[in-house]
Amino acid sequence: MPSAESKPRTLYDKVFQDHIVNEQDDGTCLIYIDRHLVHEVTSPQAFEGLKNASRKVRRPDCTLVTVDHNIPTSSRKSFKNAADFIKENDSRLQCTTLEENVKDFGLTYFGMGDKRQGIVHIIGPEQGFTLPGTTVVCGDSHTSTHGAFGALAFGIGTSEVEHVLATQTLITRRSKNMRIQVDGELPAGVTSKDVVLHIIGVIGTAGGNGAVIEFCGSVIRGLSMEARMSMCNMSIEGGARAGMIAPDEITFEYLKGRPLAPKYGSAEWNKATSYWSSLKSDAGAKYDSEVFLDGKDIIPTISWGTSPQDVIPITGVVPGPDDFEDENRKSSCIRALEYMGLVPGTPMKDVVVDKVFIGSCTNARIEDLRAAAKVVKGRKIASNIKRAMIVPGSGLVKEQAESEGLDKIFTDSGFEWREAGCSMCLGMNPDILSPKERCASTSNRNFEGRQGAQGRTHLMSPAMAATAAIVGKLADVREHVVASPVLGKASPKVDVQPVFESPATEDELDRVLDYPADNEPHANSSAPASGGGKSTGLPPFTTLKGIAAPLDRANVDTDAIIPKQFLKTIKRTGLGTALFYELRYTDDKENPDFVLNQGIYRDSKILVVTGPNFGCGSSREHAPWALLDFGIKCIIAPSFADIFFNNTFKNGMLPVVVSDEVALQQIADEARAGREVEVDLINQEIKDAQGNKITAFEVEEFRKHCLVNGLDDIGLTLQMESKIRTFESKRTLDTPWLDGSAYLRRDRRGATMVEAAPVPKTNRGDVKNEPLEW
Numbered sequence: 217m218p219s220a221e222s223k224p225r226t227l228y229d230k231v232f233q234d235h236i237v238n239e240q241d242d243g244t245c246l247i248y249i250d251r252h253l254v255h256e257v258t259s260p261q262a263f264e265g266l267k268n269a270s271r272k273v274r275r276p277d278c279t280l281v282t283v284d285h286n287i288p289t290s291s292r293k294s295f296k297n298a299a300d301f302i303k304e305n306d307s308r309l310q311c312t313t314l315e316e317n318v319k320d321f322g323l324t325y326f327g328m329g330d331k332r333q334g335i336v337h338i339i340g341p342e343q344g345f346t347l348p349g350t351t352v353v354c355g356d357s358h359t360s361t362h363g364a365f366g367a368l369a370f371g372i373g374t375s376e377v378e379h380v381l382a383t384q385t386l387i388t389r390r391s392k393n394m395r396i397q398v399d400g401e402l403p404a405g406v407t408s409k410d411v412v413l414h415i416i417g418v419i420g421t422a423g424g425n426g427a428v429i430e431f432c433g434s435v436i437r438g439l440s441m442e443a444r445m446s447m448c449n450m451s452i453e454g455g456a457r458a459g460m461i462a463p464d465e466i467t468f469e470y471l472k473g474r475p476l477a478p479k480y481g482s483a484e485w486n487k488a489t490s491y492w493s494s495l496k497s498d499a500g501a502k503y504d505s506e507v508f509l510d511g512k513d514i515i516p517t518i519s520w521g522t523s524p525q526d527v528i529p530i531t532g533v534v535p536g537p538d539d540f541e542d543e544n545r546k547s548s549c550i551r552a553l554e555y556m557g558l559v560p561g562t563p564m565k566d567v568v569v570d571k572v573f574i575g576s577c578t579n580a581r582i583e584d585l586r587a588a589a590k591v592v593k594g595r596k597i598a599s600n601i602k603r604a605m606i607v608p609g610s611g612l613v614k615e616q617a618e619s620e621g622l623d624k625i626f627t628d629s630g631f632e633w634r635e636a637g638c639s640m641c642l643g644m645n646p647d648i649l650s651p652k653e654r655c656a657s658t659s660n661r662n663f664e665g666r667q668g669a670q671g672r673t674h675l676m677s678p679a680m681a682a683t684a685a686i687v688g689k690l691a692d693v694r695e696h697v698v699a700s701p702v703l704g705k706a707s708p709k710v711d712v713q714p715v716f717e718s719p720a721t722e723d724e725l726d727r728v729l730d731y732p733a734d735n736e737p738h739a740n741s742s743a744p745a746s747g748g749g750k751s752t753g754l755p756p757f758t759t760l761k762g763i764a765a766p767l768d769r770a771n772v773d774t775d776a777i778i779p780k781q782f783l784k785t786i787k788r789t790g791l792g793t794a795l796f797y798e799l800r801y802t803d804d805k806e807n808p809d810f811v812l813n814q815g816i817y818r819d820s821k822i823l824v825v826t827g828p829n830f831g832c833g834s835s836r837e838h839a840p841w842a843l844l845d846f847g848i849k850c851i852i853a854p855s856f857a858d859i860f861f862n863n864t865f866k867n868g869m870l871p872v873v874v875s876d877e878v879a880l881q882q883i884a885d886e887a888r889a890g891r892e893v894e895v896d897l898i899n900q901e902i903k904d905a906q907g908n909k910i911t912a913f914e915v916e917e918f919r920k921h922c923l924v925n926g927l928d929d930i931g932l933t934l935q936m937e938s939k940i941r942t943f944e945s946k947r948t949l950d951t952p953w954l955d956g957s958a959y960l961r962r963d964r965r966g967a968t969m970v971e972a973a974p975v976p977k978t979n980r981g982d983v984k985n986e987p988l989e990w
């Protein structure tokens with residue numbers, strides 16, 4: 217349990233502090249990870265890395281795996297196995313590779329035959345795997361969702377997935393604290409999705425860069441857990457590392473009876489809730505930035521452009537470039553209007569919709585489906601709507617909805633009732649938009665091409681998307697249903713009987729504390745151990761001189777750096793041809809206007825980006841892999857999105873922040889003139905072709921050390937083995953509920969993990985007593 221410190225701390229400060237395994241003088245911290253969620257897209261290369269280095273998964277009991285991004289959402293009535301069911305080759309390979317990996321590493325897996333399968337951010341909370349005060353990671357940017365429980369939850373790249381699998385820790389630094397307080401009350405028809413879209417409109421997609429947002433105020437306190445999850449989910453769209461909400465009675469109520477939460481009423485539950493209750497910011501705690509909003513000012517909000525910050529009340533009109541002062545925003549606006557096929561001044565309510573998608577990790581929970589059902593009940597979707605889909609977030613959400621008759625309401629009105637998965641949120645499966653189709657979507661990203669090449673996405677709440685389906689145009693829910701359709705009902709309980717493990721006896725704890733410390737550094741050892749194995753290393757980075765390609769864009773998202781269709785690979789290499797795919801090719805032919813298709817820039821080693829927030833959006837490490845495979849090892853920009861920034865270092869690449877506009881323009885001028893630029897990491901300087909210094913730059917000491925020496929993080933972390941073990945032993949004593957229980961149970965008689973124990977009555981259909989699919 218944390219010791220009280222005199223300086224007032226924020227919720228984030230507390231949770232971060234409680235997880236420090238080691239802190240270096242320069243502020244680099246090794247933090248312990250309590251919960252690791254894994255899915256098929258960002259894990260194959262990580263498991264391959266483990267295999268190559270003969271490493272094991274350190275804590276299978278803290279790891280939960282599912283399949284969600286690639287899978288078809290068509291009926292699974294005849295489902296036998298993923299290999300036969302998934303028709304598309306690359307998707308099938310990615311899913312079957314995951315299935316091999318969970319078998320090889322002994323992990324708990326909810327596959328397509330298990331009704332607990334679903335979008336990774338829906339199943340974690342649903343199972344009680346996500347708990348207050350924990351650190352939660354996943355190779356997925358929307359891991360921020362879990363912060364609704366007062367967890368410190370954030371997305372990581374594939375190299376970090378491998379790091380967590382091998383060591384159960386991460387190397388990171390403290391983030392800044394940002395507070396967003398929403399007081400007052402929300403008007404009828406306004407939901408947490410409207411609130412978060414409104415917030416992103418206020419702070420911008422880079423507004424939370426480098427920070428963890430704490431959402432607070434009376435509006436937030438009044439939200440259900442599901443509504444809170446929708447908000448924290450989209451903190452990443454506001455550029456934040458994570459979003460957090462202090463746990464309270466609503467949180468505890470949600471957790472009661474969840475299979476992996478401490479058993480309600482037990483001594484462990486009482487101990488847990490008393491710790492959880494301490495997880496709130498102290499009075500007088502300092503924030504680096506603060507935003508105060510009044511709930512009454514928020515009305516149903518919708519996106520008009522191609523960035524989540526392009527939002528407007530449904531009562532508004534399509535904006536034009538003159539509505540923005542900032543030059544970057546003016547030019548983004550022109551591009552967005554063209555892409556979206558919209559004319560400034562058009563009332564949003566006049567915009568005709570082709571498809572409706574209700575789903576995703578933002579809004580595919582039972583309350584979301586109830587809200588949408590309330591709107592469509594007894595009505596038919598408009599005749600111009602080509603397709604309207606409901607994709608529940610998990611098999612259990614689907615089952616719950618069916619038990620309430622929601623499926624019938626939806627199908628009667630013309631919606632398709634699908635199986636759980638990410639679906640048209642990013643269209644890695646067959647659910648995509650055709651070019652120029654316009655979609656009312658409850659998802660979280662409206663980037664170009666996100667839901668299908670040239671597809672047009674408008675983000676909104678489930679109630680608003682349902683209203684659009686009925687009206688056939690973007691529409692104001694308040695004009696079509698009387699009262700607030702969402703707030704109210706509590707979250708449903710999953711029907712899985714919790715399997716509760718009695719707390720560990722003193723004897724058992726002694727054994728944990730006493731198990732032999734392995735003091736040998738694991739790097740370069742060939743013996744597979746819980747975290748041991750061979751260190752792989754990276755090519756060192758000292759100085760890089762070469763052609764630099766100029767790119768005059770702001771908020772370049774990772775969907776633009778590499779679109780979803782190229783995420784289906786199980787390798788890290790060969791992605792260079794897919795780099796900036798939509799910008800580089802038109803109808804599969806090179807676009808001569810794009811810089812990387814022009815003369816010397818084909819051999820660029822450096823990318824100079826003049827707009828801020830490069831690499832925002834998804835956590836896909838495929839973005840740096842594609843840049844590297846193309847030949848670009850260094851990106852210079854005024855600012856970067858956090859996850860992308862991290863991911864580059866893990867691949868021996870250097871992202872350089874140059875915030876001085878004059879210096880940045882000077883570098884861009886060198887690039888435009890086709891002259892070489894030199895990035896000297898040793899001296900932390902950028903020079904022109906003649907070796908004249910243009911500017912100095914900052915880089916964190918530890919990261920520089922790793923780059924210059926080509927050091928592999930995992931090898932380094934494994935040298936901390938005894939500290940990690942000490943942390944784990946203390947964690948077992950202080951927060952015993954975090955060691956695997958129920959089907960995640962771990963053998964406490966040493967470091968050996970046992971196969972996950974079966975949980976009866978959880979499978980779909982007639983498959984009994986085989987809960988883990990493998």
Ligand SMILES: CC(C)[C@H](C(=O)O)[C@@H](O)C(=O)O
Nearest residue numbers: 257355356357358834835836
């Ligand atoms: C595939 C994954 C890396 C990605 C993410 O990190 O967000 C995806 O979930 C997305 O929404 O784009």
Ligand code: SF4
Nearest residue numbers: 358576577638641642
């Ligand atoms: S944002 Fe979409 S694709 Fe990404 S995890 Fe959520 S549902 Fe899946």
